[in-house]
Amino acid sequence: MPEPSLRPPEAPMPWALLAACCLAMFAASCSGTTRAPFLIEMARDLSSTLPLVANLMALTSIAWGAASLIAGAGSDRWGRRPFLIGGPVLLALCLVGMSSGTSYVAVAVWAMLAGACAGAFTGTIMAEASTRVQPGQRGRALGWIMAGQSLALLLGVPLAAWIGEALGWRGVTRTVAAIAMLAALALLATTLRPAGSAPHARGAGVSYRKAMSGPVLRLLAMGVAERVCYGLMAVYFASFLQTSYALTLGTLALPLALFALGNIAGTIVGGQMADRLPNRLLIFAAAMAGAALLALPLFGWTPSLAVSVGLGFAYVLVNALARPSLMASLASVPEEVRGTVLGLNVTSASFGWLGAAALGGWMLARQGFWGFGPLACGIGLLGAALAILRRK
Template identity: 25%
Template sequence: MKPSPEVPRPLSSPLRPLLVLSLCAFAIGMAEFVIMGILPDIASDLQVTISDAGLLISGYSLGVAVTAPLIMILTGRLPRKTLLLLLMLLFVLSNALAVSAQDFSVLMTARILMSLTHGSFFGVATVMAAEMVTADKRAWAISVLVSGSSIANIAGVPFGTWVGHALGWRYTFAAIAVIGAAAVAGLFRLLPGHLSTRTDPLKREIGVLGKPEVLLALLVSALCFGGVFMTFTYVAPLLEQLAMFDGRSVSWILVLFGIGVTLGNVAGGRLADWSLRPALIGITAGLAVCLFAFTVTLESKIFAVADIFLLGVFSFGILPCLTVLVMSKAKEAPNLATTMNVSALHISNAVGAWLGGMVIDSRFGLRAVPLFSGGVTLLGLTLIVFMILLETRRRKIHRKQQQAIPVEN
């Protein structure tokens, strides 16, 4: 029998490797969201309709959701550092392909190739980030990783949009490719090679996904973020048509949302390390309240802006909590489960946007979207409470069984 592999020890100085992973997340996050700002430029240049160009967004999300688990299964025997380097190299090459795209089909191919890197990167990088630190700092390490995506929304997306308008949309993808290349160099030099080199058997990885508590945790992630995406997809028309902001003001409000996202991400990581259960309940409840209240706060510009900021705080404050929740339920083989969590979030993105559209087209209309979004998140909160009660009951039963076992002399 082979000896079990040694569990990697936390790093004495994990900040630099974590910042490199965060830079990768920044590049990937910028590539995912900047497309929204340059969509009209792409449609005009490639002579397609806006709705056809929108497929570049939905195709990316579906690519992340579908391919991420498959890539994790197919690359299960690769060392994790090698896999991250290969994924980021593919990311750089796919952005270079987007720069050279002369027709829509080539650009769509480039976007799908970019999506191959997204879910797998975050699945692997999350596990590696958690292994760099002690157990009481896991959520903090994950929040440092995710902060790259948060900062991409504050700085990267506005910068990429400005570059696209000033120089052309191809230069936006060129800038992302340069950032990705810098991230590859940082990974090669600073990321330790001994972390997450253990290869859990495929049977164990898939078996963990069959555990009811893992499936329940993934469903919680999808529901909590489904509510966020259901409203955020339509945040521009909500602010413009109901709160009467102009387009320029909406851009600055979204920057404020990004600042809230960054602050919430850091705070959520700290709170999850302090106590995961209260953090999950408190932040999800705050998120539901913000969504429900948005229907009312739209009547006042000041309150609407404050609500958008708090929505950013709570929506990404819960992300480290949800990630740690899934990892704790799948601790025997966390790689595939963590990647499935990324897929669940992207599926909730697509479904949330679709449900929001259904509400708009119904007799309830645009104003009711935050109301229904809050209901979805409230359902996620209900599942969190149910999961905690179930786990508490299971522990009590186990404790009684242990006490009932006679002690041998």
């Protein structure tokens, strides 16, 4: 009688490290998103205009993507701990400098530097977590880390508004700096034990050409499509509800909280699917196709606020199912280029955000919000097609 095949038990997940990475991602995201409630106050304080202050997000995004491109390769060459710990510390210092700025130019410079510091470690923590878990655990691990971005929307922005009533935008910025320092200490404590990669794997022969070999370029293009589809909602959903239903800022709180909850649920469930189902690219394709179909009624059918909020929740949840599978696929590259590849992923994601803002603004001017449905549907189906065309 043949002996039954035994599946080796999974190693325990490094929950302390994942919590530290999630906190670091929360701090990085809060460094930009928590400015949203204070744009008018900042414009008045800095003797500037609202559009100029709003453009600080674009400056931050550009610096974030550029720094991630450099830091990813640097972490493969010199090790990840300098970026994991130094990035949040420098982010905290830049936020303190930003909170002390007395002119728009000074605040803009500090905001760009803060974005660069955030970009120095957001891709690196993904690479570090991928190294410290088994390949079959990467979807779940990265899903938990990415939930830190959604927590910045669910908890960070409302708490910033509450704290800002007493301390203003400068006090909120210093509070985020304190969170970044706490994240640095947590990462310092949870990375004392070296990762299991061989020391000689880093340094020799690391290049962008080597990192972009195989399917990586296609995966990055899929990531841009996913970020554009998500960014259209993240940037314009509040304005869509205000325009369609004449909502006030106060009544937007619950719909935006449900939006963030949908994103958190999607990343967590998507992480489970990425580790338990056999083909991650098919998961990505199915999620992107599902979100594409939901985009059509979301922006083109507005019978009631409850229906629009429900469709928005479903859209962002289904869209978020795709992200952990994509990240786990990107993390499956060889260890010596993993930091470079995941750094490139953050850079490409910043292009996705900029594309969402630009394409959304263009469509809003030409067709109004009605045009967002076909736009998001087309980009979502393009992302799904990229995943299906070559599944190997």
